[in-house]
Amino acid sequence: xxxxxxxxxxxxxxxxxxxxxxxxxxxxxxxxxxxxxxxxxxxxxxxxxxxxxxxxxxxxxxxxxxxxxxxxxxxxxxxxxxxxxxxxxxxxxxxxxxxxxxxxxxxxxxxxxxxxxxxxxxxxxxxxxxxxxxxxxxxxxxxxxxxxxxxxxxxxxxxxxxxxxxxxxxxxxxxxxxxxxxxxxxxxxxxxxxxxxxxxxxxxxxxxxxxxxxxxxxxxxxxxxxxxxxxxxxxxxxxxxxxxxxxxxxxxxxxxxxxxxxxxxxxxxxxxxxxxxxxxxxxxxxx
Amino acid sequence: xxxxxxxxxxxxxxxxxxxxxxxxxxxxxxxxxxxxxxxxxxxxxxxxxxxxxxxxxxxxxxxxxxxxxxxxxxxxxxxxxxxxxxxxxxxxxxxxxxxxxxxxxxxxxxxxxxxxxxxxxxxxxxxxxxxxxxxxxxxxxxxxxxxxxxxxxxxxxxxxxxxxxxxxxxxxxxxxxxxxxxxxxxxxxxxxxxxxxxxxxxxxxxxxxxxxxxxxxxxxxxxxxxxxxxxxxxxxxxxxxxxxxxxxxxxxxxxxxxxxxxxxxxxxxxxxxxxxxxxxxxxxxxxxxxxxxxxxxxxxxxxxxxxxxxxxxxxxxxxxxxxxxxx
Numbered sequence: 001x002x003x004x005x006x007x008x009x010x011x012x013x014x015x016x017x018x019x020x021x022x023x024x025x026x027x028x029x030x031x032x033x034x035x036x037x038x039x040x041x042x043x044x045x046x047x048x049x050x051x052x053x054x055x056x057x058x059x060x061x062x063x064x065x066x067x068x069x070x071x072x073x074x075x076x077x078x079x080x081x082x083x084x085x086x087x088x089x090x091x092x093x094x095x096x097x098x099x100x101x102x103x104x105x106x107x108x109x110x111x112x113x114x115x116x117x118x119x120x121x122x123x124x125x126x127x128x129x130x131x132x133x134x135x136x137x138x139x140x141x142x143x144x145x146x147x148x149x150x151x152x153x154x155x156x157x158x159x160x161x162x163x164x165x166x167x168x169x170x171x172x173x174x175x176x177x178x179x180x181x182x183x184x185x186x187x188x189x190x191x192x193x194x195x196x197x198x199x200x201x202x203x204x205x206x207x208x209x210x211x212x213x214x215x216x217x218x219x220x221x222x223x224x225x226x227x228x229x230x231x232x233x234x235x236x237x238x239x240x241x242x243x244x245x246x247x248x249x250x251x252x253x254x255x256x257x258x259x260x261x262x263x264x265x266x267x268x269x270x271x272x273x274x275x276x277x278x279x280x281x282x283x284x285x286x287x
Numbered sequence: 288x289x290x291x292x293x294x295x296x297x298x299x300x301x302x303x304x305x306x307x308x309x310x311x312x313x314x315x316x317x318x319x320x321x322x323x324x325x326x327x328x329x330x331x332x333x334x335x336x337x338x339x340x341x342x343x344x345x346x347x348x349x350x351x352x353x354x355x356x357x358x359x360x361x362x363x364x365x366x367x368x369x370x371x372x373x374x375x376x377x378x379x380x381x382x383x384x385x386x387x388x389x390x391x392x393x394x395x396x397x398x399x400x401x402x403x404x405x406x407x408x409x410x411x412x413x414x415x416x417x418x419x420x421x422x423x424x425x426x427x428x429x430x431x432x433x434x435x436x437x438x439x440x441x442x443x444x445x446x447x448x449x450x451x452x453x454x455x456x457x458x459x460x461x462x463x464x465x466x467x468x469x470x471x472x473x474x475x476x477x478x479x480x481x482x483x484x485x486x487x488x489x490x491x492x493x494x495x496x497x498x499x500x501x502x503x504x505x506x507x508x509x510x511x512x513x514x515x516x517x518x519x520x521x522x523x524x525x526x527x528x529x530x531x532x533x534x535x536x537x538x539x540x541x542x543x544x545x546x547x548x549x550x551x552x553x554x555x556x557x558x559x560x561x562x563x564x565x566x567x568x569x570x571x572x573x574x575x576x577x578x579x580x581x582x583x584x585x586x587x588x589x590x591x592x593x594x595x596x597x598x599x600x601x602x603x604x605x606x607x608x609x610x611x612x613x614x
Contacts, residue, residue, distance in 0.1 A: 020418070023419050098333060101333035132570075133351075137347065153340065188322060223571075234436075238439065266436070
């Protein structure tokens with residue numbers, strides 16, 4: 001460690017090269033599997049099994065795409081719409097609910113505040129698998145098992161979003177602004193909706209994005225709650241098709257193509273909203 | 288047990304707690320009351336969710352773990368719930384498949400967490416050193432797997448582990464190395480690899496963001512003192528991002544203990560991954576394959592206690608290390 005400071009030029013150059021090689025290998029490690037997915041999606045079933053990824057002779061990207069949406073009566077399209085509904089609507093509603101609560105934690109005083117906040121933080125720790133069986137039993141009692149709501153309602157719950165919301169409220173909404181609004185005679189809720197919420201915008205988008213990712217990835221809950229294939233999200237549908245593939249290999253190309261398409265929305269969201277989530281990560285990590 | 292549970296918070300919150308000065312009279316008190324009410328309104332939706340999808344389920348899990356469906360007489364008559372005390376816990380804790388699952392997850396954590404924390408931190412430090420070319424591209428590339436859903440990451444790697452499809456195995460075969468990624472000794476490292484691939488870039492960005500917040504003067508001072516780049520990174524920067532390291536370690540731990548998606552997918556293709564491979568899979572299997580709710584509930588509570596104890600342990604351990612350092 002301390003040897004690096006003695007002789008100057010050569011070790012520095014060597015160090016530079018080593019650093020770049022290490023980073024380059026890491027990037028290859030993360031990128032190559034995705035590249036494989038892209039290449040594999042262009043292959044026919046036979047070419048897939050011949051491991052000849054770079055030959056373009058069996059190019060069947062379009063064919064695979066058509067097969068994907070035709071398979072089992074167009075189920076994939078349905079799953080995709082379901083996933084979008086669960087994730088986009090769920091994350092939007094969930095983010096609004098969590099950030100409102102986090103804002104109240106920061107801006108108002110009430111009894112047992114820190115105890116309640118501790119409860120919120122404790123909820124972050126509890127594994128999904130612990131909640132799944134009771135949630136299933138509750139949903140079946142309420143007649144909600146195997147409906148849209150059985151998956152949609154639990155995913156709205158995002159305690160980490162409350163934690164972030166509180167941090168963002170402290171950082172983005174100065175107390176003086178609220179005081180000024182009070183002096184002007186604006187109601188508390190009006191102030192929240194018209195003034196504070198706008199200032200919380202970047203934070204709200206960060207929480208939305210985190211939750212979007214979580215719901216899009218969600219697998220355990222739908223698996224427990226849903227038996228009707230028409231209600232499946234993409235994750236569960238692909239899981240099912242993959243298990244079918246071991247018996248009927250015609251599913252392999254569609255599973256691969258389906259996986260590729262399922263990756264796109266999140267990449268799109270991350271690229272479009274890049275500005276916001278980077279600041280969100282800092283807020284979540286540093287404080 | 289319906290979804291219309293009354294949240295308890297707003298009633299607690301709407302009670303005036305702010306001391307209202309009696310001199311300024313009614314108006315101030317009314318304003319204070321209005322604020323309590325607003326806090327209640329803003330918090331009600333979240334706490335309604337907290338009660339219905341968190342508190343009641345946790346309570347139900349604990350309740351179920353102490354009761355069991357017993358059939359009276361010869362199996363005729365209605366089923367009823369009978370208090371069985373710790374019987375389900377005894378059953379879980381003496382079940383070799385559950386203990387095996389705990390052991391598997393312990394091994395998985397021991398390999399995965401150090402690799403993840405050290406790997407992500409090392410990459411963040413390298414990217415922060417200012418030596419790396421194409422830094423923005425490298426960051427984006429490393430982060431990309433985070434946008435790949437867990438089940439799809441598992442699918443991709445499953446194919447990369449499958450002989451006949453995998454170009455990786457093909458490559459090894461050309462060098463006359465036969466490698467079975469889903470063998471007895473390789474299956475846990477193979478699952479670690481999937482998780483590492485998925486989350487490395489995300490945690491790297493968390494560390495990188497924390498490193499960016501380190502004041503430049505501190506680093507300049509250490510350079511003036513004659514510390515080389517490696518020493519600056521390890522002895523100056525790393526201690527300054529300790530809070531993020533603890534946070535990443537705890538979140539990684541919590542997620543690792545829930546290990547489910549990856550082995551569940553591999554279970555379809557590898558005999559090495561049984562349907563009770565991890566505690567979460569055990570719970571799923573007990574609840575939905577064997578319909579033994581009390582067993583599943585007891586296993587859930589055991590997993591919950593392990594999670595809380597370990598997270599608490601990590602927090603205590605690091606805060607003690609912190610206070611010792613402060614002396």
